[in-house]
Amino acid sequence: MKTTLAIVAALLVCAAMFLLPHHKREAGKFQTGAFTLLDIFRDMLDSLGDLQSPRAIVFAMLSVASLLLVFWPVLLVLIVRLTRGEPGPVTGPLLLMGGVATVAAAAVNFLMMVFSQTSIGFGGGHANARPTALIWVVPVIQVASGIAGAIAVFSPAALARLLAALV
Numbered sequence: 001m002k003t004t005l006a007i008v009a010a011l012l013v014c015a016a017m018f019l020l021p022h023h024k025r026e027a028g029k030f031q032t033g034a035f036t037l038l039d040i041f042r043d044m045l046d047s048l049g050d051l052q053s054p055r056a057i058v059f060a061m062l063s064v065a066s067l068l069l070v071f072w073p074v075l076l077v078l079i080v081r082l083t084r085g086e087p088g089p090v091t092g093p094l095l096l097m098g099g100v101a102t103v104a105a106a107a108v109n110f111l112m113m114v115f116s117q118t119s120i121g122f123g124g125g126h127a128n129a130r131p132t133a134l135i136w137v138v139p140v141i142q143v144a145s146g147i148a149g150a151i152a153v154f155s156p157a158a159l160a161r162l163l164a165a166l167v
Contacts, residue, residue, distance in 0.1 A: 018036070020132075
């Protein structure tokens with residue numbers, strides 16, 4: 001029962017990070033750009049067909065992966081629960097790669113959120129909309145869950161404590 005609650009709670013937090021706005025829309029003002037991570041995700045998928053260079057396609061796919069890693073906390077809970085706290089030959093590398101990738105994705109997602117509302121032109125740039133607290137919450141949660149996954153690899157005791165919290 002605790003595991004189900006932990007998975008549902010993690011899923012709700014991750015979905016909120018993905019769906020809630022990271023910038024405020026102002027009434028009566030024409031605004032462009034993405035206001036949520038879902039908007040950024042949609043924009044990226046829409047523009048994949050326009051990419052010509054293989055490097056651009058690789059970069060776009062890495063960016064899409066970084067957006068999907070917002071849901072790493074849900075996977076972390078599932079991995080810890082399914083392995084019963086025993087790091088194995090598959091679990092260890094998966095937790096390490098997922099943790100490191102999630103920390104890197106936090107930086108990429110932060111930059112995408114900032115630049116989604118930035119106009120850059122001759123003479124400097126400016127923000128089109130004011131940021132919400134979510135612009136800081138998303139990277140902090142991603143970094144914390146990435147570090148938790150990486151620590152669990154090197155410390156079976158930490159993995160066991162995570163499991164005990166879920167059982």
